[in-house]
Amino acid sequence: MSNEYDAIIVGAGVNSLACAVHLAAKGWRVGVFEQADTPGGAVKTLELTAPGFHHDWAAMNLSLFAGSGFFKAYGKDLTGHGLEFVPASKCFASVFDDGKWFGVSTGAGETRARIASFSEADAKTWDRLCADFPGTAEYVFELLGNPMQMHIQGRLLAKALWRKGFAWTAGLARTLLSSPRAWLTETFESDQVRATLGAWGMHLDFAPDMAGGAVFPYLESMASHHFGMVIGKGGADTAIKAMLSKIEASGGEIHCGKRVARVLKSGGKATGIELEDGTQIKASRAVIANVAPGGLMKLLDGKSGDAAFDAKMTKFSHAPGTMMIHLALDGLPDWTAGEELKNFAYVHIAPSLDQMARTYQQAVAGLLPDEPVLVVGQPTAIDPSRAPDGKHVLWVQVRMVPAEIRGDAAGTITETDWAHVKEIYADRAIEMIERHAPGLKAKIIGRAVVSPLDLEADNPNLVGGDQVAGSHHLSQNFLFRPALGHATGKTPVEGLHITGASVWPGAGTGAGAGYMLARKLGGK
Numbered sequence: 001m002s003n004e005y006d007a008i009i010v011g012a013g014v015n016s017l018a019c020a021v022h023l024a025a026k027g028w029r030v031g032v033f034e035q036a037d038t039p040g041g042a043v044k045t046l047e048l049t050a051p052g053f054h055h056d057w058a059a060m061n062l063s064l065f066a067g068s069g070f071f072k073a074y075g076k077d078l079t080g081h082g083l084e085f086v087p088a089s090k091c092f093a094s095v096f097d098d099g100k101w102f103g104v105s106t107g108a109g110e111t112r113a114r115i116a117s118f119s120e121a122d123a124k125t126w127d128r129l130c131a132d133f134p135g136t137a138e139y140v141f142e143l144l145g146n147p148m149q150m151h152i153q154g155r156l157l158a159k160a161l162w163r164k165g166f167a168w169t170a171g172l173a174r175t176l177l178s179s180p181r182a183w184l185t186e187t188f189e190s191d192q193v194r195a196t197l198g199a200w201g202m203h204l205d206f207a208p209d210m211a212g213g214a215v216f217p218y219l220e221s222m223a224s225h226h227f228g229m230v231i232g233k234g235g236a237d238t239a240i241k242a243m244l245s246k247i248e249a250s251g252g253e254i255h256c257g258k259r260v261a262r263v264l265k266s267g268g269k270a271t272g273i274e275l276e277d278g279t280q281i282k283a284s285r286a287v288i289a290n291v292a293p294g295g296l297m298k299l300l301d302g303k304s305g306d307a308a309f310d311a312k313m314t315k316f317s318h319a320p321g322t323m324m325i326h327l328a329l330d331g332l333p334d335w336t337a338g339e340e341l342k343n344f345a346y347v348h349i350a351p352s353l354d355q356m357a358r359t360y361q362q363a364v365a366g367l368l369p370d371e372p373v374l375v376v377g378q379p380t381a382i383d384p385s386r387a388p389d390g391k392h393v394l395w396v397q398v399r400m401v402p403a404e405i406r407g408d409a410a411g412t413i414t415e416t417d418w419a420h421v422k423e424i425y426a427d428r429a430i431e432m433i434e435r436h437a438p439g440l441k442a443k444i445i446g447r448a449v450v451s452p453l454d455l456e457a458d459n460p461n462l463v464g465g466d467q468v469a470g471s472h473h474l475s476q477n478f479l480f481r482p483a484l485g486h487a488t489g490k491t492p493v494e495g496l497h498i499t500g501a502s503v504w505p506g507a508g509t510g511a512g513a514g515y516m517l518a519r520k521l522g523g524k
């Protein structure tokens with residue numbers, strides 16, 4: 001381990017590694033320091049239940065990574081370093097209490113036919129949305145793929161006004177500001193279609209009535225229908241392994257099991273880091289911290305030198321928590337709604353917008369939801385290599401749950417310690433799946449349950465099990481992520497930058513924050 005680098009990066013998540021890939025490619029000597037023994041942050045693949053069963057610890061979907069500006073620049077190199085994707089044409093579906101289901105896939109006419117079985121009017125609306133999507137996507141993806149700086153976003157606004165006109169531009173802005181419920185109810189008449197698309201808002205802390213959440217159901221449904229999804233061959237960590245190999249081939253170094261205790265400063269400038277064991281390491285050009293805002297303040301011993309900035313970082317708001325259930329199975333769930341559901345990457349158990357709203361409010365109030373939203377991932381339906389022949393893994397996100405339990409909305413769980421509650425609550429979630437797929441419990445070979453506090457212990461950025469590293473509500477998104485004036489990762493300390501999902505453009509595997517910062521520092 002060297003005692004000096006051009007850039008030191010704290011944390012080895014997707015944004016950190018994308019940043020390191022680009023800086024190393026530009027000739028910077030980069031050192032990445034990660035507290036955990038395994039790099040990747042939320043993107044890790046582990047044998048959690050039994051030998052040969054490979055489970056994605058938190059993130060499973062690599063579609064944002066595959067469609068990112070970072071991958072466009074480095075995809076060929078990463079493929080040469082072992083990155084492999086597996087495409088999913090049947091992307092996501094929802095099951096309902098009346099035995100019906102609806103799903104979005106890429107096959108010609110498939111999604112439209114499913115919508116038409118609920119509402120022909122909605123099928124026609126879907127046709128219109130699909131026809132308009134390429135023109136809309138150009139502007140939305142450009143918004144999400146560029147730094148949140150007024151002169152850059154101002155040019156995008158001017159282009160939209162010039163090419164599309166005021167009415168179209170205002171309509172897009174209205175969608176960006178709308179809640180999922182507002183957009184879905186004015187766009188579709190079928191409750192099942194609304195619920196299926198609305199479930200994507202819950203992936204990103206947007207309960208149905210939260211302003212600013214409509215864009216995610218829209219983008220996920222349109223992108224899945226047009227492009228499909230991708231997951232990593234053998235596990236999501238194929239992306240991490242490829243980036244690590246690329247960094248090391250470029251002369252960079254990755255150090256795991258090395259907790260950074262503080263950022264070293266001199267004369268208002270970041271000069272390096274100090275590890276927990278007291279080792280000091282210098283950075284001649286930049287210190288880049290892929291940490292939550294609260295974690296940044298810990299690295300600065302509570303003071304950056306700018307009291308206003310410190311207050312904003314301290315008050316940064318996190319989303320409710322998530323619990324993960326990993327199952328090793330003898331076979332995929334036998335969904336009673338339809339055999340075809342076995343082929344989908346995700347099956348949501350989120351039967352209505354009202355149920356999602358109730359679940360969210362219960363979690364925010366500190367209650368274990370009586371019926372949480374379940375995201376049931378079936379990665380071995382897409383990539384059989386993740387399990388022994390004929391066997392499967394199930395990846396279940398339980399959204400949302402409180403980090404601190406104050407009670408149980410169902411009134412049956414009396415304990416409040418996650419160490420004891422997690423297995424009991426996992427039973428509730430599995431019973432919910434069992435109702436839609438009888439016989440699931442008999443197929444379970446092994447299970448591992450990860451509580452919100454387990455997620456945070458492994459990765460301090462996931463405060464309280466917040467898998468999106470900070471709420472994306474309007475008060476903390478766009479120009480305000482993580483705070484006004486700091487959406488590019490700038491801090492009051494010269495040479496110190498913050499990156500990661502807490503910084504614009506936010507959560508996901510797209511590596512946008514890390515790549516944009518690297519281009520700002522090292523050149524395009």
